[in-house]
Amino acid sequence: MAQIAENRRKEIQEIVYDFFADECEVDVSEISDQTNIIKDLDGDSLMFLELIEIFKKKYSLEIELKTIGKYAVKHPVETIGQLIDMQMLIIEHENRILELD
Amino acid sequence: MAGKVVVTGMGILSSLGLDLDTNWSNLVAGTSGIGYITLFDASENQTRIAGEVPAAFEDHCKKYIKKRAAGQMTRVTRMCIVAAKDAVTHAGVDFEQMDKTRCSVIMGVVNTGNSSVESDTTPQNTVFKSMSNAMSAWVSLDYQLMGPNYAINTACASSAYALASGYDLIRNNQADLVIVGGADSIINKEEIEGFNALYALSVQNDPPEKASKPFAADRDGFVIGEGAGVIILESEESAIRRGATIYSELAGYGLSSEGYNIMAPMKDGEGMAFTMNKALLSTGISLDEVDYINAHGTSTELNDRYETLAIKQVFGEQAGKIPISSSKSMLGHTIGAAGTIEGIITILSIYHNTITPTINLDHPDPDLDLDYVPQTSRKREVCVALSNSFGFGGHNATLVFRKY
Numbered sequence: 001m002a003q004i005a006e007n008r009r010k011e012i013q014e015i016v017y018d019f020f021a022d023e024c025e026v027d028v029s030e031i032s033d034q035t036n037i038i039k040d041l042d043g044d045s046l047m048f049l050e051l052i053e054i055f056k057k058k059y060s061l062e063i064e065l066k067t068i069g070k071y072a073v074k075h076p077v078e079t080i081g082q083l084i085d086m087q088m089l090i091i092e093h094e095n096r097i098l099e100l101d
Numbered sequence: 102m103a104g105k106v107v108v109t110g111m112g113i114l115s116s117l118g119l120d121l122d123t124n125w126s127n128l129v130a131g132t133s134g135i136g137y138i139t140l141f142d143a144s145e146n147q148t149r150i151a152g153e154v155p156a157a158f159e160d161h162c163k164k165y166i167k168k169r170a171a172g173q174m175t176r177v178t179r180m181c182i183v184a185a186k187d188a189v190t191h192a193g194v195d196f197e198q199m200d201k202t203r204c205s206v207i208m209g210v211v212n213t214g215n216s217s218v219e220s221d222t223t224p225q226n227t228v229f230k231s232m233s234n235a236m237s238a239w240v241s242l243d244y245q246l247m248g249p250n251y252a253i254n255t256a257c258a259s260s261a262y263a264l265a266s267g268y269d270l271i272r273n274n275q276a277d278l279v280i281v282g283g284a285d286s287i288i289n290k291e292e293i294e295g296f297n298a299l300y301a302l303s304v305q306n307d308p309p310e311k312a313s314k315p316f317a318a319d320r321d322g323f324v325i326g327e328g329a330g331v332i333i334l335e336s337e338e339s340a341i342r343r344g345a346t347i348y349s350e351l352a353g354y355g356l357s358s359e360g361y362n363i364m365a366p367m368k369d370g371e372g373m374a375f376t377m378n379k380a381l382l383s384t385g386i387s388l389d390e391v392d393y394i395n396a397h398g399t400s401t402e403l404n405d406r407y408e409t410l411a412i413k414q415v416f417g418e419q420a421g422k423i424p425i426s427s428s429k430s431m432l433g434h435t436i437g438a439a440g441t442i443e444g445i446i447t448i449l450s451i452y453h454n455t456i457t458p459t460i461n462l463d464h465p466d467p468d469l470d471l472d473y474v475p476q477t478s479r480k481r482e483v484c485v486a487l488s489n490s491f492g493f494g495g496h497n498a499t500l501v502f503r504k505y
Contacts, residue, residue, distance in 0.1 A: 023169045042167070050225065 005088070012055070012087050016080060019051060033081030048077065055087055063094040071097050103272045105352075107505055109345040110192025110333035111445045112184035112282075115432050116152030116326055119161050120187065125449050128457040129478045133310035133431050135324055140218050140288050148302045150309035151288045152326035152433035154180065172221070173229040174239065177214030177327070181236040181284035182243070184329035188280065189244070192333040193345060196244045205248035205276040207267050208237040209260030209283035211437035216289035240280055248276045254437075256492030257397075259283055260330065261440030264500055265354040267334045277339040282331030285437035293325065299364065301401060314461035315398035315427035316405050316473045323399040326433025330441035332448070349448045352485070352503040355380030359495030366403060370411030372497055373397075377415045377487065380499035386485055388419050393456050393486040395447040396473075398427025399434055408489065409469045424481065426474040430460045440490045444500055447488040451504050454482050 013033075021028040024041040037043040052068060055061065068090060077083045089097055113120070116134025117127040127134070134152040143149040162171070162179045165186050171179060185206075189196075196204060215222060215230040222230055229235060234252045241250040249270060255262045260283025267279035287293070296302045303322040305312045313324040340347055357379060359372035366372060381388070396408055413420045428446050435442050450456050455478055462475035484504040491497050 025168055042169075044169075046225070047169075 008091070009084065009088060012084050015054065016051065016084055016087070019054070020047070020080065023047060031080060033079065033084065035080045036078055037080065037083065038078070048083065051083070051087070052090070055091065059091050061091065061094055063090055063097070067095050067098060074101060103274065105337040105350050106268050106271045106334055107337050107340050107350050108332055108348045108448050109335045109340050110188045110190075110194070111348065111448065112187030112191060112331045113328065113442060113445050114154055114158065114180050114184050115328035115435065115442060116154060117432060119155060119158060121191065121445075128428065128431060128446060129455055131431065131458045131460045131477055133313070133460060134326065135309045135313055135433055137309055138288060141290055143290070143293070146290065146293050147297045147304050148293050149306045150303075150312055150324060152324065153288060154327055170239070173226050174235065175214045175219055175230045177284050177286045178230070178235050178239060180329040181208065181282060181331070182239055184284065184331040185240045185280055185282060186243070188282070188331040188333050192335070193343070194278065194333065196246065199278060201245060202247045203277040204244070204246040205267070205270055205279040206237040206241045206246060206250045207263040207279060207281050208240070208252050209254070209263040209437050209440055210236055210252040211254055211256060211259055211285055214286045217291060218289045236284060255496035255498070256494050257434065257436050257439055258490040258492035258496040258498040259437040259440060261444065261488070261490035261498035261500055262356065262496070264332065264334070264351065264440060264444055265356055265498060268351050268354060271334060271336050277336050279334045280331060281334055282329060282441045283438040284329035285435055286327035287436055288325055288327055296325070303400065311461050313400050313430050313433055314463070315396070315400040315430050315459055316409070316466060316469045317462050318464045318466040320400045320402065320405060320466075322401055323429065324433040326429070326435040328432070328435050328438050328442060330438050330445050332441055332444060347505045349451045350503045350505045352386065352501045353380060353383035354501060355383060355499045357497045359497065361495050364493055366407050366491060366495070370407030370409070370414065372495060373408055373411035373489070373491060374414040376497040377411060377489070377499045380487065380501050381415070384501045384503070386501060386503070388416050390485045391416070391423055391487060392481070392483040393447070393450055394423055394425045395443050395450070395486060395488040396425050396427045397489040397491045398429050398459065400427070400429060404491065405466070405469060409471055412471060420471055422472070424456050424472050424474045424479060426457055426459045428457060430458070430462070440498065443488050443490070444502070447486045447500070447502050451483045451486055451502055455480055456483065
C-alpha cells in the first residue's frame with residue numbers, strides 16, 4: 001500500500017514539475033518540493049486550477065472544484081510539495097476531502 | 102502651486118518599426134507603413150490594406166513577456182507591454198528607488214483586440230484577454246506599482262484622455278510618475294466590414310502606401326493602423342531628483358464632448374475649435390507661441406475639412422503660418438493608441454526641432470489651404486506644439502506640449 005502511494009506521488013510529482021517547468025520557463029532541475037510557487041516561480045493561482053483539470057481527467061475524479069476551493073482556503077498551498085500532497089489527498093478522498101478536517 | 106508635468110520616457114511600436122528610433126527615422130523620412138493586410142484573408146473585404154506592426158513583433162515580444170503571461174494576453178496587450186517596458190527603460194526608472202504607491206498606470210483602451218485574428222483564445226484565457234483593464238493591470242503587475250491603475254475609453258481620443266488624466270494625477274499630488282499609453286488593432290474582418298459599412302475607411306487599395314492622404318482632394322477615408330505608444334509622465338521634482346532626461350513638458354490640455362452625433366463631428370469644427378481654445382486657455386499660451394499642430398488628420402472628408410476650419414477659427418490670420426501635419430498619412434489611424442503615438446511624435450518634434458510631414462498630399466484640396474507640411478519633413482524650432490485627437494461619440498482632446 002505504501003509502495004503504491006509512493007509510486008503515485010512520484011507520478012504526480014513528475015507531472016507537476018514538468019507543468020511548472022514548461023509554464024514558468026525554468027529548467028525542471030530548478031524545481032523541488034520546497035520551491036515556492038509564487039515567489040520562486042512567478043506562478044499564479046490559475047495554474048492550480050489547470051493542474052486540477054489535468055488530474056481530474058487523468059484519474060477520472062468526480063470532485064467538484066468548489067470542494068477543493070473550500071479545502072484550499074483552510075489549507076493554503078505555497079510550495080510545490082504542498083501542492084503535490086494536496087493532490088494526493090484529492091485523488092484519495094475526492095469529495096470526502098472536507099471530512100478530513 | 103503644483104510643479105510642471107514632464108515627459109521622461111517614451112516607447113512605441115507601429116507599422117514603421119518596433120522601437121522609438123526606428124519609428125522616428127521612418128517618420129522623418131516620410132515613409133509609409135501601409136501595406137496589404139496579412140493578419141487574415143482580406144481578399145473579400147472592400148478594404149484590404151492597413152498599417153500592420155511588422156511580423157517580427159512575435160519573436161520580439163518573447164524577450165519582454167514570459168510565455169505564461171503572454172498566453173493570457175492578446176497581441177494588442179502584448180504590444181502595450183513591450184512599449185511600456187521600452188518607455189520605462191528609456192526613462193531610466195528604477196522603481197525600487199521610487200515610492201511605488203505614488204507610481205500609476207493609465208491606458209487608453211478601446212478594446213483589447215480579442216477578435217477573430219486571435220487564434221489561441223480558450224475558455225481559460227478569454228476573460229483575461231478581453232478585460233479592458235488588462236493592459237494597465239499587466240504593466241502595474243510587472244513593476245508592482247500601487248498607485249491608481251485604470252483604463253479610459255473615449256474611442257480614438259482614448260490615450261490622449263489618458264495623458265490628460267495622468268497630468269491631473271501628478272498636478273493633484275496623487276502621483277510622482279504615471280505610465281500612460283494606449284494600444285490598439287482593429288485589423289480584423291468584422292471591424293473592417295463595420296467601418297466599411299459606415300463609409301469611414303479608404304478603399305483605394307492600390308497602391309496601399311498612397312491610400313492615407315489627409316487634406317488631399319482625393320482622400321476617401323481613413324486607413325487602419327495598429328500599434329502602441331507609451332509615455333512616462335513625471336513630476337518635474339521627481340525627474341530632477343532622478344537626474345532624468347526631460348524630453349518636453351506637458352503644459353496642459355483641453356477635453357470636451359460635442360454632444361452632437363455618434364459619428365460626425367460638429368459642423369464647421371465648432372467642437373474641435375472649442376477644445377483647442379480650452380487647451381490653450383489651460384496653459385496661458387498665446388496663439389502666436391504655437392509652432393506646430395500634430396493634427397488628428399484622418400484622411401476622411403469631414404474630419405480634415407472641419408479640423409482645418411477649427412484651426413482657422415482658433416488662430417485666425419495666424420493659422421496659415423503654423424505648420425500642421427498628420428502622422429496618420431504614414432501610420433494610418435491607430436485608434437486607441439493614436440493619442441499617445443501622436444503625442445510621442447509631437448514631443449520628438451519639439452525635442453529634435455523637426456516636423457514630420459503629411460505624405461501623399463499630391464493633390465491638395467483647394468478648400469483646405471493651410472500649411473500641411475506636404476511630403477517632406479521640415480527643420481524648424483518647435484517650442485510649443487498641440488496634438489489633436491477626436492473620437493467617435495464626440496470625444497475631443499487637445500494636448501499642449503512645450504519645450505523644457
